[in-house]
Amino acid sequence: VDVIPLGVSRGNDVFVQKVQVPAKLKKGQTFEVKIFVQADEATPATVKLYRNEQFLGEQKVKLEAGKNLFTFPQTLPDPGFYGYDVRVEAPGDTLPQNNRATGFSSVKGDPRVLVISSDPDLDRQMAAALQSARLEIHLTGLNGIPSSLAEMDSYDAIFLNNISAGDLGRDTMQRLESAVRDFGVGLVCVGGENAYAAGGYRNTPLETTLPVSMELDSKKVLPRGAVVLVMHGMEFANGNQVARDCALGCLQALGPDDELGVVLWDGTDKWLHELQRVGDKKAAGRAIAGMNQGDLGDFGGIMRQAHAALKKSTANLKHIIVFSDGDPAPPSKAMMDEIVGDRITVSTVLIAGHVGPQTMMWMAENGKGRFYEIHNPNDLPQVFIKETSVILKSAIYEEPFKPQQRAASELISGIGSGEYPNLFGYVATTQKPRAETPLWTPKGDPLLAHWHYGLGRAVAFTSDARPKWARNWIGWDRYKQFWSQIAQWSLRQLENADFTSDVIVEKGEGSINVEALDEKGNYRNFLDLRANVVGPKGERQSVRLEQTGPGHYEVKFPTKEVGAYLVNLMQMENGEAVAGQVVGASVNYSPEFAEHEPNLNLLRRLAETGGGKILDPSSTDNPFTHDRMKTSQPKNLWEWLLKLAIILFVLDVGVRRIQLDQEEWAKATATLRRWVFFWHPKPVPHHDESLATLLARRDVVRSSRTGAGTEARPDLFRPEQAPAPMEVPGDTSRPVAPTTPAATPTPAPEEKPETTSRLLEAKKRAQRRRQ
Numbered sequence: 044v045d046v047i048p049l050g051v052s053r054g055n056d057v058f059v060q061k062v063q064v065p066a067k068l069k070k071g072q073t074f075e076v077k078i079f080v081q082a083d084e085a086t087p088a089t090v091k092l093y094r095n096e097q098f099l100g101e102q103k104v105k106l107e108a109g110k111n112l113f114t115f116p117q118t119l120p121d122p123g124f125y126g127y128d129v130r131v132e133a134p135g136d137t138l139p140q141n142n143r144a145t146g147f148s149s150v151k152g153d154p155r156v157l158v159i160s161s162d163p164d165l166d167r168q169m170a171a172a173l174q175s176a177r178l179e180i181h182l183t184g185l186n187g188i189p190s191s192l193a194e195m196d197s198y199d200a201i202f203l204n205n206i207s208a209g210d211l212g213r214d215t216m217q218r219l220e221s222a223v224r225d226f227g228v229g230l231v232c233v234g235g236e237n238a239y240a241a242g243g244y245r246n247t248p249l250e251t252t253l254p255v256s257m258e259l260d261s262k263k264v265l266p267r268g269a270v271v272l273v274m275h276g277m278e279f280a281n282g283n284q285v286a287r288d289c290a291l292g293c294l295q296a297l298g299p300d301d302e303l304g305v306v307l308w309d310g311t312d313k314w315l316h317e318l319q320r321v322g323d324k325k326a327a328g329r330a331i332a333g334m335n336q337g338d339l340g341d342f343g344g345i346m347r348q349a350h351a352a353l354k355k356s357t358a359n360l361k362h363i364i365v366f367s368d369g370d371p372a373p374p375s376k377a378m379m380d381e382i383v384g385d386r387i388t389v390s391t392v393l394i395a396g397h398v399g400p401q402t403m404m405w406m407a408e409n410g411k412g413r414f415y416e417i418h419n420p421n422d423l424p425q426v427f428i429k430e431t432s433v434i435l436k437s438a439i440y441e442e443p444f445k446p447q448q449r450a451a452s453e454l455i456s457g458i459g460s461g462e463y464p465n466l467f468g469y470v471a472t473t474q475k476p477r478a479e480t481p482l483w484t485p486k487g488d489p490l491l492a493h494w495h496y497g498l499g500r501a502v503a504f505t506s507d508a509r510p511k512w513a514r515n516w517i518g519w520d521r522y523k524q525f526w527s528q529i530a531q532w533s534l535r536q537l538e539n540a541d542f543t544s545d546v547i548v549e550k551g552e553g554s555i556n557v558e559a560l561d562e563k564g565n566y567r568n569f570l571d572l573r574a575n576v577v578g579p580k581g582e583r584q585s586v587r588l589e590q591t592g593p594g595h596y597e598v599k600f601p602t603k604e605v606g607a608y609l610v611n612l613m614q615m616e617n618g619e620a621v622a623g624q625v626v627g628a629s630v631n632y633s634p635e636f637a638e639h640e641p642n643l644n645l646l647r648r649l650a651e652t653g654g655g656k657i658l659d660p661s662s663t664d665n666p667f668t669h670d671r672m673k674t675s676q677p678k679n680l681w682e683w684l685l686k687l688a689i690i691l692f693v694l695d696v697g698v699r700r701i702q703l704d705q706e707e708w709a710k711a712t713a714t715l716r717r718w719v720f721f722w723h724p725k726p727v728p729h730h731d732e733s734l735a736t737l738l739a740r741r742d743v744v745r746s747s748r749t750g751a752g753t754e755a756r757p758d759l760f761r762p763e764q765a766p767a768p769m770e771v772p773g774d775t776s777r778p779v780a781p782t783t784p785a786a787t788p789t790p791a792p793e794e795k796p797e798t799t800s801r802l803l804e805a806k807k808r809a810q811r812r813r814q
Contacts, residue, residue, distance in 0.1 A: 044653025058141035122152025123197030147627030176527035205235025207242035224497030229533030254478030269358035566594030579606025
C-alpha cells in the first residue's frame, strides 16, 4: 500500500472549537458561556446562542485570523440540566458543518416533577395535590414532551397521564427508558382510555420500563379486535419501506388474539396477508417485510375486500386504516354507509399528497374515524400505533369497583385498606415477577404496582386521576396524601456527588476525568467510580474509572456518532450507587472537518503495515510504476490430471474393444481433422495415376474399333483362302489333296482389366480379410 498525502484546501474557513460552561452551578449563580472560534481570515460573523433548543439571542462580531474568544453572561434561576448550543454564521464560509458546538451544565435545587397530560385542564387537581408536597411541578400537554435526554434529566420524576404510545413516539419512549435506567429519573404512569394496552404500550420501551405487562393472563378472555391496513404505493423516496415500518408497528401493538390483515394493489386488488389471528406474529411479519404495493387507481375494489373480510370476522372491534397519497378515486357513499353499518370504522393517513386532502378527509368523516395529514415520514409509525389502539380498547373495564389492598407499601403508608373510594374503570394488565403490587382490582388485575428499574423507580396506576373513573377520589380527603407519597417515592434517590469532573472529546474518543476531594480538601482514594454513557442514538456504554493519581480517576470511551453524550458518574458501595453526578459532552461535527492537514502519522503507519511507501505528490515520478519482482506460486494440478486420466481410460477401453483397420482409421482421422480444422478449405479430390492410365487406354481401344461411319468392305466376311476338300472314309475314287499347314496366329497383346473389375476385386479382398 503506497500513500500520497494530500492537504485540505479550504480558504476562509470558520469553525467553533468548543463551548465552555461550568459543569456544576448553584441556583441563581451568574457565570459566563465561553465560545472559542477559529478563523482562517478576518471576517464578520454572527454568533447565536441557544439553551435547551430555545433561542436566547445573537451578537454581531468581528473574527480575527486565528483564535477568537467570546463570552455570554448567564444566570440559571431554576434547577435542572442545561445544554448550551452555539452556532456561528460567517459569509463565504466554505464548510458550515463545523460551525456548531454544545456544552452542558447542571443546577441542583428542590425536586422537580414534570406532569405530561393528554388534557392538562383535567389533571390540574392532581398537579395541585403534588404541589402540596413541596415539589416544583410543571404541568404540560403533548407539545411539552422533552425532546432530549438532557432535558428529561433536568427533572427528578416524570408523570404520564393518559398518554398513548402514539403520542410519545418510539424515540421518546427510548429516552424515557434511559432516563429511568441510567440516570435515576422516576416514572409514574397514570392510566386512562389511552394508556397501557389500550394505548399501544405492548412491545415498546415504555412497557419494558413499567412494572406491569400488557400481555394478559391466559385465564383472562378479553374481546378481540380486528384491523385491516389498506396500503397504497407511496410516490416519495423510500416510501414503501416507510409503509413496511408502519405496518410492523401496528403488528407489534396487537395482542396474540387480535386479528390483522393487509390488502394492497400490485396490478390487481389482493391480500398480502389475509385477515387472521396474529398469534406469534412471525407469518405476518414475514409477509409485511416483503410488501411492495403499487400505485392504486381506485379505492372501491380494495375497500370492498377489506369490508368483506371484517364483516365475516367475529371480533368485537373492527377498524380500517387507509394509507395513501390521496390520488385514487374514492369509494361510493353507499359503500361507506354499508361499512359503518357493519360497525366498522375507517381512518385515513395522508402523506406526501400531490392532490388535495378532500378524498381522504371525506373517507375518514364518513367512516367515523380520524384523518391525519403527515408531512414528516418519521411521524408515521406513531400515528399507526395510535390508530391501532382503536381496536385495543377491549382491555378497558368500565364498571364500579372497590380497590383491594393485599400488601403494605411505602406508597400507601397511613391509608387504611377500607378507606379507598370506588373507582369506575381501569385498563387490564399483568403484574411482572419482581414488581410489588399493594392494590388490586376484584378481577385480580393490578391497580397500583411499583419496582426499581436500573437506577430509577417506576410506578403504574391502571385507573385514572380524573373525573371519568376517579370522580369519587377527587373529593377524598386522602387524595393529596396518596399522590404525594407516590411522587416522593419515585423521585431520584442518588445524592449529588461532590466531584470535580470533566468530559473532553478529541479525535473520536471521549475522556472522563474526576478529581475527588473531601470537605477538608484531602484526596479520596480507592473509590469505586463507574459511569453510564448514553450516546446520541440512545446506545449505552458502562465504563469503570481507574485511579491514575492521588484522588484522580479517568477512563476513555469511543465516540463514533455526532451528537450529545450524557454521562452519569456514580460512586458505588457494596454494589449499589450511593452518589451520582451528571455531566455531558458533545461531538459537534466529524473530526475531519476540523483538520486542515493530512494525518501523516496515520498514513505512515498504513504504508509501513502495507509494505509500501509514502510518495511525494510534488515529485515527477509516476506513482504507478513499481520495481516489482516476479514471484511464483505452486498450484495443485492433481484434480485436472485426475479428470484427464478418467477421460483417457474411457478412450483406451473403447479402442481395445472396437477393432478398426487402417482404412477406417484413416477415414476417422480425416473426419476429425475436418471437425477440428473447420476453417480450412475442403481438399480437391486427387485421381490415382494408374486409374488415369486405364482411362486413357480405354479411349484408345474405343477409337480403334469400327465405328458407325466406316466404309463397307465386301470382302470383310469372305475367307482369305478356299477351304480344303473333306475326305470321306471309304471313298477312294477322289484323290486327296495334299495338306498345307495352317499359319500359326499371332497372339494379341493382353489388355489390362477395366476399372470396375479392379474395384470389385478390391472389395472382395477386403471382405476376405474381415472373414
